[in-house]
Amino acid sequence: MTFTYLNQPELFVGVSDENSRCDLCHQQKPCFDAAGFFGEDELTFVCPDCLSNGRLYEWDSYTCQGDVAELKRQLKSLHPALSKAELDDLADQKTLELEKTTPHLVTWQDWEWPCADGDYARFIGYGSKPLYKQLAGGSEAQSLFEKSIYYTLAEETDAEELWEDVPRKRIQDYADSSNYSTLFYVFKSLHSDQIITLWDSD
Incomplete structure (x- = not known):
């Protein structure tokens, strides 16, 4: 699949x-x-x-629901020569693909799907300390986590304090995720190694 x-x-x-x-x-x-x-x-x-x-x-x-406003901002930055109509059309195509062909990810709260590098990012799993350690590739896992918090949550989030809530065991699947009252949703750019984290609670 x-x-x-x-x-x-x-x-x-x-x-x-x-x-x-x-x-x-x-x-x-x-x-x-x-x-x-x-x-x-x-x-x-x-x-x-x-x-x-x-x-x-x-x-x-x-x-x-995709973060259309942020997608358009990124596309404008990446393609300054495109007209507004062309940028809107490109954003609409990507948004329709996301919203019409992506399986429904069950979350505690409704939030907009994040963007990276002029496209929507791919959900790769639930955040855990082992996952961030793996993604960091030898770098500091906590630092990666703190930098990955999506801009919509960054200002209201104490990332250093929130790190303490990140599960110590890897969350294997959706059934496993139901054991936690706070979940971290990890996304990866389709075009780079950029990692994005969203989080919510029940």
Whole structure:
């Protein structure tokens, strides 16, 4: 199962153990739970094939919300020669791909999907001290964590104090994440090694 903006959905989102009727292709197969999708059209189940193939474009339903304002700011900085209309079109294309073809990531609170390097970033897992140590590649894991806090949370977050709440054990999957009342969502740029962290609590 491969999706541009979400790594290993079978671990972090999961599909139904039993076959369910996909609301888009009407076939019985393992599906994602679509009850948490946004939009006017209410869906119950969507299969991975329909989601990855863009079938959601035909519906008033989307799986997440991208940080469009920040995406446009980054694109303008990266492509100063493009007109506003061209930048808006490029941002719209990337946002539609994110919101219409990415599995729904269950979170405690609603927040906008982060951007990096002129694109939306890929969710790679739940934050833990072992994960940050692995990502730091020999560097200081806490320093990486503190620098990775997304700009929307940076001003209101004491990153040094928050590091104490980062789990000491690796969170393996969505089921494992339910054991924690504070979760850290780790994203990686599609175009560099930049790491982004969002966090929320129940």
